Amino acid sequence: MSDERDELWRVAAxxxxxxxxxxxxxxxxxxxxxxxxxxRGNWIRVGxxxxxxxxxxxxxxxxxxxxxxxxxxxxERAVVSHATxxxxxxxxxxNPDRIHLTVPPGxxxxxxxxxxxxxxxxxxxxQQHNGFLVTTPMRAVAETAAAGADQDxxxxxxxxxxxxxxxxxxxxxxxxxxxxxxxxxxxxRAFS
Numbered sequence: 001m002s003d004e005r006d007e008l009w010r011v012a013a014x015x016x017x018x019x020x021x022x023x024x025x026x027x028x029x030x031x032x033x034x035x036x037x038x039x040r041g042n043w044i045r046v047g048x049x050x051x052x053x054x055x056x057x058x059x060x061x062x063x064x065x066x067x068x069x070x071x072x073x074x075x076e077r078a079v080v081s082h083a084t085x086x087x088x089x090x091x092x093x094x095n096p097d098r099i100h101l102t103v104p105p106g107x108x109x110x111x112x113x114x115x116x117x118x119x120x121x122x123x124x125x126x127q128q129h130n131g132f133l134v135t136t137p138m139r140a141v142a143e144t145a146a147a148g149a150d151q152d153x154x155x156x157x158x159x160x161x162x163x164x165x166x167x168x169x170x171x172x173x174x175x176x177x178x179x180x181x182x183x184x185x186x187x188x189r190a191f192s
Contacts, residue, residue, distance in 0.1 A: 007028075008023075008024060008053075011023050019050075019053075052069075067084070067134075070132070071133065079121055079126055079135055081121075081143055082115075083144050085100070085143075088140075089137045089140060091137055091161055092159070094156075099113055100114075102121055126139075137166045138172055141172065141187065146179040159190070
């Protein structure tokens with residue numbers, strides 16, 4: 001493999017095979033070379049200026065592979081959040097039909113597959129997870145409650161969060177109270 005291919009592979013391997021056109025440029029693939037590789041089938045075009053190395057399509061899918069795509073789509077500004085974050089953390093019975101992302105207030109991109117929540121997250125509320133960012137388990141429970149999810153989703157997530165020792169009741173109530181009375185009430189009900 002060429003040096004450029006090696007470098008691109010290193011970038012894409014940490015992102016489940018996905019990479020952006022900008023990342024390809026940084027390892028010396030010109031726009032013409034990108035077009036060539038996409039036309040030859042070496043790279044699979046999955047979105048505007050977003051590709052995946054063909055070899056990764058042959059590998060068994062990992063949970064969350066598709067979330068790397070959306071993280072890169074957002075130019076690494078989106079954080080997987082709410083019920084989608086509960087699914088990533090395997091907390092409870094959350095199974096959202098659309099992907100929830102928290103994005104900065106000025107974020108303008110849209111897609112029908114997504115539910116975008118605007119807001120700023122503190123570093124302690126976010127974790128790195130296999131090529132994308134996700135809210136912490138405690139934050140995911142609180143924000144899902146604040147968004148008005150069904151109480152059974154909150155109940156199951158809270159039970160598993162506490163069973164695993166990922167948070168105490170006090171910590172969870174504090175996080176929920178920061179997101180407002182709806183979140184706090186739903187979390188309190190889950191303790192019953």
